[in-house]
Amino acid sequence: MPRARSIAAVCLLAVLTGCASMRTDKTHYAGTEKMLARADYSGAIAQIEAAKEKSYAYKDRAIYYLDIGMLYHWNREYEKSNEFLEQAERAIEDNFTKSLTRKASTLILNDNAQAYAGEDYEDIYLNVFKSLNYLALGQNDSAFVEVRRINNKLAQLEDKHEKMARKLNEAEEAHEDFKPGKSPFQESALGRYMSMMLYRNEQKWDDVRIDLEKIARGWKLQPDLYPFDKPDFSGSTQRLSPPKARLNVIAFSGRSPEKKAATFYIHTEENLIVLAGTSENYLGKQNLTGLTAIPWWGMAAGYHFKFQLPSMEKHPSQVGWIEVAVAEHGTPEKLQRLESLENVAIETFGIKKPLIYLKTVTRAVIKGLAAEQAKSQLTANMDSGIAFFTRLAADLVVDQTENADLRMSRFFPAESAIRELHLEAGEYDVKINYYSTNGTLLHIDNRPGTHVEAGKLNLLESVYLN
Template identity: 40%
Template sequence: MSIVRATAIVGAVVMLASCMTTRNSRFVEIDDAARQGNFGVAAEQVVENRDELYSPRDQVLYYLDSGMLYFYDRQYQSSVQQFHEAERLIEDYFTQSISQTAATFLLNDNAQNYSGEDFEDIYLNVFKAVAFLQQDDFEGAFVEVRRVNNKLNLLEDKYQGLAAEYSRSEDASVQFTTGESRFYNSALARYLSLIMYRADGDYDGARIDWEELQEAFARQANLYDFPLPLDGSVAQPADKGARLSVLAFTGEAPVKRAETLYVVTFDDRVEIVTASEGSAGTLVPEGYASFYYPGVEGGYRFKFQLPRMELRGSDVQRIRVVADGQPLGELNLLENMEQVALDTFQVREPLIFLKTVTRTIVKGIAAQRGKEQMQEAGANSGSMLGLAAGLIGSVATDVAVDASEQADLRVSRYFPAYAYVGEWVVEPGTRTIEVEYYGSNGLLRVENIGPVDIQPGQLNFVTSFHNN
C-alpha cells in the first residue's frame, strides 16, 4: 500500500473523528441555562425537545432530568410526577429484553433500555420526599421515605450477601468487603428518614435510621471518607427549644464522556488515532502513533469507544446558615453524591471495557472480510464501475461500523454533586433563615429562605441548593 493511500486513510479517520459529536452535545444549552439558575427554561427545553434529546430507550433519563429541573424550579408537583414516571419505568425495566441484550453485543450498549443506576433509584425518592415536604404533604413525604428504606434494604441484602458469599469461598484470596463493591446504603436517605420519624414522635424509628446512617459511613468508607457530620443527639428529642434541620445541595452530577481509539492496520504497520470528547460534546483528535509491526495484515480498522466519567463538582467550599441576621453555624458534608455515581460507574467499567473490546474486534474482523469480498467482486467484474462500487462499498462498511460503535454515555445529569447538613437547637418562634454559599473567592450567593416557624416536636426542615 502506498504512503499516500495510508496517509489518506488515516487522514480520513482523523476527519471523521473530529466531525463526530456525542449525546452530551445536545445538552450544552440546557446545561448552560441550568448553570445560570434558569431552571424553568432548562426544564421547558427538556420537555419540548424530548424526542431529540432522548431515544425511546432513554425515557428514564428524560423523567429524571426533567424531574430534577422542575424540583430546582420549585415546581414540586411536576417534579413529583416526573420522578414517579421514572420510578415506574425503572421497575418495569427490571425485566430485561433478551433481544435488546443481544443487540448490545452486535451494536453498542445504547441498544438497551436505560434502567437507572441504584443511586438514581434511591435519590429520586429522596427528592420526591423533599418535594412533598415543600408542599406541606408530610404523609406523602413519609411514603417516599418508606420506599427508600425498602429499596435500601433490598440493596443491602443483595450486595452484603454477595460480599459475604465471596469472602467465604475458597477462591477468595483477599477479604472482599461490601464497601469496596457497591453503593447500598445512603446517609442522605437515612437522614431524611430519621428526621421524619423524629417529627412523627417515633424515636425508635429515628434511632434505627441513626444506626443505619453510622453504618453507611463505617462500611462504605470509600464513599464516606469524611467525618460523620452529626451525633447521636439527632435521634433524641431536643431537651430545650426546637430543632432546626437544614439540608443543602450543591454542584452538578458527573457526566460520561467518550474516549475513542482508532486502530488502522497496514501491511507490517499499525496506525493509532485517539480522540477525546470536549466539553461541548465534540470529539477532538488528540494523539497519533504509527509503528512498524512485522506480520500484521493490512486493511483492518477498529474503533473502540469507551465512556469515562467526568466529575463536575461544585464551586462551593463552605455553607453558612444565618437566622435573623445572626450566624447559626456551618453545614457539613453528608453525602458525596458525585462519588457515589463515580463508584457505581467504576464497578461496571471492567465489564464495559471487556464487552467493548470483544465487540469491536469481532465487528472489525467481520467488516474486513466483507470489504475483501466486495473489492474482489468489484475487481472480478472487470469494469471500472464494478471496481468503484467495490471501493465505495468498503468505505461505506467502515463508516457504518464506526457509526455503530458508540459508548454508552447515559446517566442522569441534573442531580447535585454534594449534600450538606446542619442541625441546631434554637428558641422556638418564627425566624428568618438565610443560607450563604462561599467559594474560594468569598460569598457566591445567599438564598433567603424567609420566615420559618420553628416549634418543638415539629419537622422544622429547611432545604436549599446552589447548583454551581
C-alpha cells in the first residue's frame, strides 16, 4: 500500500506541474554548423526538412518557417525563401495575438508549452531578407513594402510588450506589476540603407538624404548597438553619369546568438519571497526596482525553490574583416560594418526580460507551494524511507517542468557589412574574401560575370556563416 501511494503521489504531482518535461530539442541542428561553414546550404535544407515532423511541433512552426526560409535564402532560392518567411511572419503575429487573448491564468503555464511568437529581432529581420529576396527577383516595389514594415515594427516595439504586460497584470496570481524594459532599438542602419538604395534608384534624392540622416541618428542614439565606426556614405549621394555605375556589396557573416539556461533560487520569509542578486544578474540594464524582494501575503518562511531563465549568448565568429576584389579594378577594398544583428538580438531580448523574470518567479513559487502541499498530504502516513523517495521523485517532476524556454531560429547572421564601388558599366569577376582577425583567408565567394548596369540598383549579396 505505501508503494502504491508513492506512485500515486508522483503521478498527481506530474499532472499538477504539467505532466512532462518540456525541453528545447536541438538535436536536429547537429552538424549544420559545419555545413554552413562550407556553404552547403542544400545539405542543411535537407536535414531540416527531414526533421520537420519529429523536431518541430505545431507550437514551434514559426521556428521551422524561419529556419527553412533563411536556408533557402542563403541557397539563393528566393521565391521559396519568401514563401516560408511569409508563413513565419504570419505565425509570429498569430501566436502573439493568441497570447494576448488567452486567459490570464495561463501565467502558470511554462513558456515552452506556448506557441512560439518569435524574438523581436527575428520578426524585424525576416523583413530584411524578404526585401533582399524581392530585390534578387527584380521586384523592387515589393522590396520597398518589406523595408517599410521594418520601420513600422520598430515603432511598435515598446507598445507590443506593454500590451503583454497589461495582460499579465490581469492574472490573479500576479503579486507584482509587470513592466517591460525600454527599447534600445529605434533605427536600423541595415533597413535604412536598403531604403536609401531603393529611393536612390528612383532618383528621390531628398528621401536618400533623410535615410542617411536616420542612419546617423541611430549611431548617435544607440551606441550599444553600434559600437564601431559609422560607414562612409560620402559616395552614396554622388550623382553618376553613364557609363559610370554603382555596385553595392552587402556581406553577412557569423551566426545568430543562442539561448542558454541559467538556474536561480528563491528563499521565502513570512509574507515575502527573496531573490538574492537575481534581478541584477539577469535584468542588467533593464533592471526594475522592487524585483529582488517581492511581497507575497500568506507566504510561510523556510521554503526554497529553484527556477531557470533564458539568456542570449553570442556565437564567436571567425571573421575579422571582409574585402571585395574586382578584377582589373585596383586593390581590394575593405567592407565597412553596418549592423550587428547579434547586438540587436540581445538588446531587444532585454525588453521582455522583466516579463520573463517575473512570470517565471511567480510560476516557480505557485508550483513549488502546490508541490509542497501535495507532498505533505501524500506522505503523511508513509514509511520514512518511502516518503523520502516520494518527495525526491516529486521534486524531479517539478524541476523538469520548469526548464527555460530556449527556442529560437538558428540561421540568421551575426553581422552585416557594406561597400559601394563606382565602376564602368559592364561585367566583372568579383570576389568577396573573408579573413580572420589575424589575416588568415577563411573563405572566398567567387562571383564571375557580375553584371553592373548604369542607372540601376546593382546589389551583390554574399554570406559566410562562420
